[in-house]
Amino acid sequence: MRDTDDTRRFERVDWDEIERSSGVATPPRIAFVLGVVTLAGLYALETSRTVSLGWQLERIDWVIGLGLVVLTSFLVVPAVRRPDITRRVLTRLVSRPIHAVGVGVFAVISLVGIVGPVVLSAPDLAFEHRLHSPYGFTSEAGWHAECLGEIHEGEGITRYCDGSLTYPLGTNHRGHPMGYLVVEGARIALYVLVFTAAFIVPLAAIVGVVAGFRGGRIDDLLTSYVDVQLCIPAIVAFFIGYMYWNVSLLLLLVMFGLLSWGGIARLVRSETLQRREDGHVLVARSLGASPVYIAKRHIVPNITNTLVPAVFHLLALLVLVEAGVAFLGFHHIELYSWGSTIQEGLDPPVTGVGLSMNPHEIWWVSTFPAIALTATLASLKLVGDGLRDALDPRQNP
Amino acid sequence: MTMSTDDTATDSSNAATEPMETEPLLRVQNLRTMIRTERETIRAVDGVDFQVERGETVCLVGESGSGKSITCETLTGIVPQPPAEIVGGTIEFDGEPIHDATESERRAIRGSRIAHVFQNPQSALDPVYTVGDQLAEAIEIHEDVTDTEVRTRSVDLLQRVGIPNAPSRIDDYPHEFSGGMQQRVALAIALACDPDLLIADEPTTAVDVTVQARLIELFRELTDGGMSLLLVTHDLRVVASLADRVLVMFGGTIVERGPVERLFDRPAHPYTRELMDSHDGVSRRDERSARGSIPADGCRFREECPHAIDDCGGDGQPDFYPVDGRDEHRTSCVFYAPGRDAGTVVEPVESTTSDHTRPVDGAAPGGESRD
Numbered sequence: 001m002r003d004t005d006d007t008r009r010f011e012r013v014d015w016d017e018i019e020r021s022s023g024v025a026t027p028p029r030i031a032f033v034l035g036v037v038t039l040a041g042l043y044a045l046e047t048s049r050t051v052s053l054g055w056q057l058e059r060i061d062w063v064i065g066l067g068l069v070v071l072t073s074f075l076v077v078p079a080v081r082r083p084d085i086t087r088r089v090l091t092r093l094v095s096r097p098i099h100a101v102g103v104g105v106f107a108v109i110s111l112v113g114i115v116g117p118v119v120l121s122a123p124d125l126a127f128e129h130r131l132h133s134p135y136g137f138t139s140e141a142g143w144h145a146e147c148l149g150e151i152h153e154g155e156g157i158t159r160y161c162d163g164s165l166t167y168p169l170g171t172n173h174r175g176h177p178m179g180y181l182v183v184e185g186a187r188i189a190l191y192v193l194v195f196t197a198a199f200i201v202p203l204a205a206i207v208g209v210v211a212g213f214r215g216g217r218i219d220d221l222l223t224s225y226v227d228v229q230l231c232i233p234a235i236v237a238f239f240i241g242y243m244y245w246n247v248s249l250l251l252l253l254v255m256f257g258l259l260s261w262g263g264i265a266r267l268v269r270s271e272t273l274q275r276r277e278d279g280h281v282l283v284a285r286s287l288g289a290s291p292v293y294i295a296k297r298h299i300v301p302n303i304t305n306t307l308v309p310a311v312f313h314l315l316a317l318l319v320l321v322e323a324g325v326a327f328l329g330f331h332h333i334e335l336y337s338w339g340s341t342i343q344e345g346l347d348p349p350v351t352g353v354g355l356s357m358n359p360h361e362i363w364w365v366s367t368f369p370a371i372a373l374t375a376t377l378a379s380l381k382l383v384g385d386g387l388r389d390a391l392d393p394r395q396n397p
Numbered sequence: 398m399t400m401s402t403d404d405t406a407t408d409s410s411n412a413a414t415e416p417m418e419t420e421p422l423l424r425v426q427n428l429r430t431m432i433r434t435e436r437e438t439i440r441a442v443d444g445v446d447f448q449v450e451r452g453e454t455v456c457l458v459g460e461s462g463s464g465k466s467i468t469c470e471t472l473t474g475i476v477p478q479p480p481a482e483i484v485g486g487t488i489e490f491d492g493e494p495i496h497d498a499t500e501s502e503r504r505a506i507r508g509s510r511i512a513h514v515f516q517n518p519q520s521a522l523d524p525v526y527t528v529g530d531q532l533a534e535a536i537e538i539h540e541d542v543t544d545t546e547v548r549t550r551s552v553d554l555l556q557r558v559g560i561p562n563a564p565s566r567i568d569d570y571p572h573e574f575s576g577g578m579q580q581r582v583a584l585a586i587a588l589a590c591d592p593d594l595l596i597a598d599e600p601t602t603a604v605d606v607t608v609q610a611r612l613i614e615l616f617r618e619l620t621d622g623g624m625s626l627l628l629v630t631h632d633l634r635v636v637a638s639l640a641d642r643v644l645v646m647f648g649g650t651i652v653e654r655g656p657v658e659r660l661f662d663r664p665a666h667p668y669t670r671e672l673m674d675s676h677d678g679v680s681r682r683d684e685r686s687a688r689g690s691i692p693a694d695g696c697r698f699r700e701e702c703p704h705a706i707d708d709c710g711g712d713g714q715p716d717f718y719p720v721d722g723r724d725e726h727r728t729s730c731v732f733y734a735p736g737r738d739a740g741t742v743v744e745p746v747e748s749t750t751s752d753h754t755r756p757v758d759g760a761a762p763g764g765e766s767r768d
Contacts, residue, residue, distance in 0.1 A: 216479070279520025283586065285475045286515075287508035287535050290501075297534075301525045393570045394524055
């Protein structure tokens, strides 16, 4: 179907043609099916117990895997297929310094969250090294059984232990390196982002566009459903689920995710109502375009102005909600969310030797994940704004 | 509901019902479209008959709200339903009835055989795609062609509508074009699949005069090339320079039809006469709100007509009678019925007088619109 000797510009038009004329088998859908099949195969292999892949994968990991397949198929594949547009959007995205900073921070956090857990293996519990300070700072020597740095005398009987390069960011009260905890937190945040972007946002957008574009009884039905759903407090639903099932990140994502998209759906619906009256929608109809085609090609791209910032706001909100719930202690014990780590730093458990300490004396436990969380939220906001501008050709770069 | 439109149809299209050498490209009979709102039901198009021959330019004239645009949008079914509802009538295109076609059959006709151009060029183009993308879209909805061909044809189309430097401008976005250029691009999109019939809904209204002149030239070239044009306008200069035949609409009905020279020389219907009078730029008619509502039966113009008589009422609109015995020029006015004196209407009405007396008393005071 493709003319390989053509310039890229022709490839671009060709891509449109494939999408339109060959109907069902579009590249994103092919990629999606391939991804799902691969994932299902791996899952069958893993659960059959005849072959062990040596992975320790929970249900949440498989769900996130599916989310990655969705995002790859419907975002990455089209972006790769139309490199000119991708390049233009990316160029415009980083054209304003503040947006470039946001993109940079977000890229670093994503990279840390993806690569980090692969490179860093889960450390053993090392209670003897607990509450080491970061390199260049000192902590009270009595807190940990073994000081890896220099020990020097302070006032009275207190002795201080310097931070060492073994734990550049220090350790928490279990002796977990802070670097590892921050990286794990980034992974959890990425899980939240992938789940939201792959499942919640499309759901909200589809419901909003269908309600706004179809109108009539379908609109009434969807709108009243969204209204009802917006009345259900997600946190209550989460705690009800918490009573019946084991606490898990998946439960949190499902409860908060599935109850939080009503706002975006409403926003998308009202925008769609306006956009469907646009002259170019009538032109597309007069050219013989089908309603689904018009919704996909002429409605959705024209509501990105509203949709993109709202989506990134939702992403940031859910990352924050996850951290908040973990801060309250309702997180899976093996998942080191930034929220739970911050909580451990602010309210140090008095286990073991029964020492009590002020939170500011072990500031590094709460500060590093807090910085990471803040940076993530800020960068999401900036990327959202930048992307909105970048996707609108009317804005001058 | 007994409507005389069926008689009207046969009456007015004698020529078409007789065997002809060529079928008309488009034949519309008794087309009726209603707009339902919560408060009322408006009969936007109420029994419209006309036909468009191949290569012919037919102009649909009339004031705002007379149902011109709804008529056009009903033809291809792009009128938004709801609130509109096509309640009746037959539409034959190229010998095939299309009024009862399924939506997908209509989609196959739209764009490829019947194309539309709309009034407002600024909104006709999607701001997020380049004009090349939108031209490609218009072609690829109907045709399975290679990308190279799409590109070549798109450039050709832009050149055809007079976009200078087309090969480079094809990658520009709509906002990078002027209003006149945008209307040309919109026209190029409409022409993408070489339609047999172009329905242009006030294409020259939103552009300035020099652009108008060029667009008129362009339309003339297109119809010379064999395309039929159904042009909606209220600009009589455009009518005079482009039309072969003219349909005058008022209140959802056609009140007069005829060749363009006849219509300008001897406008027959009182409404047409008033329309021609108002052409000097000064509208002597007040806004619609000031004149009360238009009747939904009989002659729609009778409330405002200085010559209205009791016979102007009734169920359907008056039959179409030949003007001066000419079959091709007909008007839906009772004064042209055999045995009546058409001179009553044709006599110049002193339009500046404020106290001319109506020949009838049936007219509502709301119809008194002159001053």
